[in-house]
Amino acid sequence: MVFSTSDTIVAIATPSGRGGIGVVRLSGPDAARIAGALVGRDKPFEPRHATFAKLVVESGFSTAEASAKAVSRTNSLHRIGDELVVTAFPAPQSYTGEDVVEISAHGSPVVLSAILTRAIEAGARLAEPGEFTLRAFLNGKLDLIQAEAVADLIDAVTPLQARAAFDQLEGTLTVAIGAIEGALFDVMARLEASLDFPDEGYHFVEPAAAVAAIAQVMAGIDTLLAHAARGRLVREGAQVAIVGAPNVGRTSLFNALLNANRAIVTPIPGTTRDLLTERADIGGLSLGLIDTAGVREAADPIEQEGVSRARGTLAVADLVLVVLDRSRALSDDDRALLELTASLPRLIVVNKIDLPGLLDLTTSGSLPTSSASVKTGEGLDALIAEIARALNAGDCRRDTPAITNIRHTQLLERARASLARANTALEGAVSEEFPLVDLQDASHALQEISGRRTTDDLLRHIFEKFCIGK
Ligand SMILES: Nc1nc2c(ncn2[C@@H]2O[C@H](COP(=O)(O)OP(=O)(O)OP(=O)(O)O)[C@@H](O)[C@H]2O)c(=O)[nH]1
Numbered sequence: 001m002v003f004s005t006s007d008t009i010v011a012i013a014t015p016s017g018r019g020g021i022g023v024v025r026l027s028g029p030d031a032a033r034i035a036g037a038l039v040g041r042d043k044p045f046e047p048r049h050a051t052f053a054k055l056v057v058e059s060g061f062s063t064a065e066a067s068a069k070a071v072s073r074t075n076s077l078h079r080i081g082d083e084l085v086v087t088a089f090p091a092p093q094s095y096t097g098e099d100v101v102e103i104s105a106h107g108s109p110v111v112l113s114a115i116l117t118r119a120i121e122a123g124a125r126l127a128e129p130g131e132f133t134l135r136a137f138l139n140g141k142l143d144l145i146q147a148e149a150v151a152d153l154i155d156a157v158t159p160l161q162a163r164a165a166f167d168q169l170e171g172t173l174t175v176a177i178g179a180i181e182g183a184l185f186d187v188m189a190r191l192e193a194s195l196d197f198p199d200e201g202y203h204f205v206e207p208a209a210a211v212a213a214i215a216q217v218m219a220g221i222d223t224l225l226a227h228a229a230r231g232r233l234v235r236e237g238a239q240v241a242i243v244g245a246p247n248v249g250r251t252s253l254f255n256a257l258l259n260a261n262r263a264i265v266t267p268i269p270g271t272t273r274d275l276l277t278e279r280a281d282i283g284g285l286s287l288g289l290i291d292t293a294g295v296r297e298a299a300d301p302i303e304q305e306g307v308s309r310a311r312g313t314l315a316v317a318d319l320v321l322v323v324l325d326r327s328r329a330l331s332d333d334d335r336a337l338l339e340l341t342a343s344l345p346r347l348i349v350v351n352k353i354d355l356p357g358l359l360d361l362t363t364s365g366s367l368p369t370s371s372a373s374v375k376t377g378e379g380l381d382a383l384i385a386e387i388a389r390a391l392n393a394g395d396c397r398r399d400t401p402a403i404t405n406i407r408h409t410q411l412l413e414r415a416r417a418s419l420a421r422a423n424t425a426l427e428g429a430v431s432e433e434f435p436l437v438d439l440q441d442a443s444h445a446l447q448e449i450s451g452r453r454t455t456d457d458l459l460r461h462i463f464e465k466f467c468i469g470k
């Protein structure tokens with residue numbers, strides 16, 4: 001293992017900047033000694049009790065880069081003091097499974113970096129991104145699914161994302177995969193026994209029974225995979241482009257979905273000439289919302305560029321909202337856009353239903369539409385529900401763990417393919433040996449999801465995306 005786990009690491013665990021409270025976290029065999037040195041305490045800290053202590057640090061240490069920065073303006077000797085609360089979590093009852101000490105100070109960057117510097121002088125090493133959680137994983141406190149869920153929970157920007165991440169942290173996916181692994185292990189053991197005692201002339205499992213058992217394992221994987229697309233959408237969001245002819249109310253809709261007066265709306269057609277993108281929380285999903293220039297034959301080169309960018313979004317959008325204006329007859333521009341988007345995932349939004357209706361869609365074959373008035377707000381809630389439904393995200397039940405992570409999806413697909421190969425071999429009545437190789441591979445893929453089999457590269461890849469201090 002290339003990761004050093006025998007030393008004591010330290011990091012500021014709270015976000016950078018000022019705050020009411022800031023926390024410095026230490027983990028490793030010297031955590032308690034280093035914390036004691038920081039506050040001049042010889043006695044051990046009482047486990048899991050908040051201990052009031054005082055920090056006095058002489059600033060301007062030679063090795064103290066962070067602290068030196070903080071005082072370089074005066075370059076004289078200052079005493080940085082603060083009142084602290086120190087809490088020690090002795091191994092193994094801690095986040096990392098090692099001795100952990102958390103030091104809460106006032107959330108001043110100067111104070112926190114002074115504590116950090118002092119801890120490093122006393123023998124700690126600055127933690128790498130995600131190193132606390134990596135140690136928790138290596139010490140068996142979390143499996144890899146849960147460690148990844150910690151990062152997702154921290155990064156969540158909508159309640160739905162937070163819930164999906166917390167479900168995984170609580171172990172719903174771990175349990176589901178454990179059940180699949182258990183069933184697979186059972187078939188493998190029986191096939192292996194048949195292989196080990198060939199002279200008995202007795203099958204520990206009849207091939208037909210093995211095929212049925214493997215099919216059941218595959219069904220379990222299919223159930224998980226069925227929800228993977230939705231899960232990934234929850235985690236990563238989707239791109240939703242708003243397109244339409246000029247003046248139909250795209251920007252008004254964009255602003256309404258953002259709940260903010262983000263972009264300019266005027267009665268003059270051609271107001272929006274560039275792409276505007278914003279994150280929007282719609283039905284619990286974190287969406288990338290794109291407002292575009294009105295699509296028409298434009299003479300102005302700026303508007304031409306805008307229109308070509310608007311068309312470009314069609315290729316990348318997960319969902320296209322085609323906005324029509326109910327107070328106008330269908331124009332050639334509208335018709336062209338409806339044709340252009342016919343094969344794309346789209347919702348046709350008939351806007352301005354507060355105005356008299358002149359729009360007639362019967363000539364274009366009665367297309368399904370959602371009607372709204374951005375001006376009065378009528379129909380907007382239904383439209384939002386419609387967007388969530390179109391993205392296939394409406395149904396988020398708690399009893400099916402959502403696979404949100406592409407790594408998990410790929411490993412499940414690999415396991416499923418191996419199981420299918422094993423069954424083909426079994427049905428072809430070849431020796432038990434061949435299907436076993438495939439079953440072994442399926443089992444390895446499942447173990448990689450939970451992290452019981454990993455490589456250093458995989459761990460580095462996962463944990464480098466964490467922030468420092470987590
Ligand atoms: N009556 C009514 N007017 C609306 C509605 N939605 C938008 N408008 C008006 O329609 C005009 C155009 O709205 P925008 O949101 O700028 O339309 P757009 O499609 O972004 O237009 P461009 O960017 O100029 O192509 C503005 O005067 C809006 O106030 C609606 O539901 N009802």
Ligand SMILES: [Mg+2]
Nearest residue numbers: 250251271272
């Ligand atoms: Mg606009």
